Amino acid sequence: MSIRDYVTLRVGGQLFGVDAARVHDVFHPRGLTPVPLSRSEIAGVLNLRGRIVTAVCARQRLALPPREADAPEPLAIGLEVQGDSYGLIIDSVDEVLKLDDDRFHAPPGNLPPRWADIILGVYQLEKELLIVLDPHTLLDAAHLKAA
């Protein structure tokens, strides 16, 4: 029995979790420079304390509808994949949860392909399900292309 920390976050109303050890920071994605000709998931590049961070829109990535016009300013979580810095743009960050591995389940088989690829598993919380994202496949060019 081992306990893991998860940063929980919301995208389009759905609760997601990312292994807290992989989240470098949480920030407001501001000063974005769009990257012409890039895929629609790419929100742009930005300067985060002297580092160039590539911002990826989680809603686009998960094929969710775009944010409402009056929605509060989105947040981004800083992740590192294969040595590159990424910012995953999400709606909001909730608490950090300590979750027991025993309650972790493999993703169900009936997920849409765009999701199945990037989900490590599911936790059954009391009120809702927590979907654990895999930052690696989420932000990997090859997986993105396949999606």
Place this chain on the structure above:
Amino acid sequence: MRASVRRVFIRGRMSLALTYSDAVCGMGWGATFGCAALMTGYQVDDLIAEFLTETAESLEVVDSELVRFEANPNERKTLDNIFRLVHTIKGTCGFLGLGRLEAVAHAGETLLGRFRDGKLEVTPTAVTLVLHSIDRIKVILAGLEQTGLEPDGSDEDLIEQLEAMAEGREVAIDAVKSVTVPDRPIASDAEDVVMLEVKQELDRPLRPGEVSLDELEAAFLAAEAPDWMNETAPEAVTEATPEPVVAEPVAAEPVAAQSELNTSLAALSNLASGGEEGGGITTTQSIRVSVDVLEGLMTLVSEMVLTRNQLLQISRNREDSAFATPLQRLSTLTGELQDSVMKTRMQPIGAAWKKLPRLVRDLSHELGKKIDLVMEGEGTELDRQVLELIRDPLTHMVRNSADHGLESTEERIKLGKPANGTVKLAAFHEGGYIVIRISDNGRGLNTARIREKVIEKGLASRNEVETMSDQQIHRYIFAPGFSTAAAVTNLSGRGVGMDVVRTNIEQIGGQIDLNSVTGQGTTFTIKIPLTLAIVSALIVGAGGQKFAVPQTSVMELVRTGANAEHKIERIEQSLVLRLRDKLLPLVQLSPTLKLGEYDEDETAFVMVIQVGERRYGLVVNDVLDTEEIVVKPLAGILRDVQSFSGATILGDGSVVLILDPNALSEHAGNILDDKATEVAEDVHSEAQGQKVAMLLFRAGGGAPKAVELEHITRLEHIESDKIERMDGRAALQYRGRLMPIVNVLDGNGLKDNDIQPLLVFTGEGYAMGLAVDEIVDVVEDYLSIELSADHPGVRGTAVVAGRACEILDVEHYQLRGLAEHHRRDRAPALHTEAA
């Protein structure tokens, strides 16, 4: 000169010694940050300083080796090592014009040579003498370090002793044997004198030029006297093997011994009391640093440059002058730091060539060819990172030259060429680039075979190939999957050759070209930037966004627009710019990046960009600034976006994308068609000296059109209501026949209630009228098509009478006219049916 010295000193390892070389001065930003003056100051002593450091190291080795050698006089390897070290020191001294040092080292070397030849038996006395000469060298070096000049003084005494030892071998040996000091490896100088004295008595009269023993002794005593030991850096003495001090008590001459002992002790105490005096030549002045540390340092400095840029930007926007001065200072220092760190990363290109002699030797054996490898400019320095990236392409090309380029030895002899083929590598600096040439004096490229291969692989049609110059055909060897090797050898010819080389070189912002002359050989020229880490960039605006363009690829900047001297002209969908009577195909940045359409009336800038042999103009809305930028690679998720080579953070903290001029040229598509441009050049050369009469006319928007007058039978101006229209087609009763009227493809169509100008073409059994808007002029000019057409009905674009004109493809319209005739035969029938 510099090259050879560096080779000796660096021996292929990174040295942290901050040397200041001309190479680095030429890099552009050195001057930008105002440290050029600072650098010149160091340059004078540069070589000397390096020499001192390296020689001190060598001498330390000689010291210990000599001691070991004495213990095992039969150990040949040790002696060889000593001999080589002393020889190197001598050679370098001579090279640097250090006469005094050279003389001493030479005498020492002579004596060592005797040992080596076995002509002189190794005795403690002899070794001592050699050690003395080493000490003397140290003393001179100390003086050199302090003043930059060799100290005054004579070494005749020591040299005479060394020579005497070398000359008077036999007796000396006996003498030494007779007075062997059993336990102690090193004999005293006094013993030396005694032994020589013995020899002199026993043996022969003085030879001409040889000094008498008395004189020698006197000289020797003088040498031991404090005069030179006092004036020298004390640590030189103490640092030397301890023999003089230890051996002294054995001295036969008590006074001399006492005096020497005193000075030595004085030197010792001096060293003990004042360490600060001890930091001289014998302390190592270069340390080996791992490349990772240097890379880390470089990253930090790059970040610092960025931060500096940001600060400068902020300061520029503020009146607050309190920061201005220290910031300026910080800026200068940052520049200097950047400079210095860059230098630590510089390596001579010879490092990438090291394996080549062996490679060529092996090749020579395998292929049965005699091959000489000539290397020039090995000392040319460039960034380590760049060096790593070109190592493989260079090796590949040398292999290619040896394998494909050079004929077999028999063939060469038959052709009356020197039996030995030569592969030559040369490197030199040019602007911010390093140029590398790989040439062979072999058979040259086989143009005919490449031509066939081009057609066979479908890279160009036979017609196209026929109009190309040899050089254009030769360049196809850079095309992917191209290899003409008749037999695939173990070494090359697997078809993954030159295109990979080209890709590798272009990836680091370099260019490659070749020149081949049948029977004389082939030369490849590679141009690569000195460094990749920091580049000078133009910051441009397009589609409301900022972009950075590496300055090295921008040849010039042309302002265009309504009030500017240059105007952008449109041919169909493509834009061109007339630049010094040449047509420059244009790529509009903002539509290419899907950032909105280009507004022709607005002022714009055309950046003339050179990519390899191609040249094109990149149209941007604005040129904002130039800035030193640190190139950061794009994240993996963005690697498939071809138009950008990276990103950087500007002074204002914003992130901008760095445009890749090479990739953008691909976006330009058909108007940039390499073949087309080059074909056109050929047409140009053919057309030289022959003017053609041409009719200029307008039809539709854009550039005027032109057609050779000889194709036109007549010009007619017809009232437009006389033209009969049926079923979307038009015809005119003309000379008793129905003549089809054809519109120019992108023209405005027929006029209503106006005079319609027609160009009448006639052929076998038919006539055709081409409707145009306006006949402009008839001119005589050279017809040289500069750009190929990208749509039917046009042969291409040319400058006619100073204007960019589309040249009409008469054949195309004749065919259409012919088709109309056939259709007309059936058309009335269809009409009746319909009615």
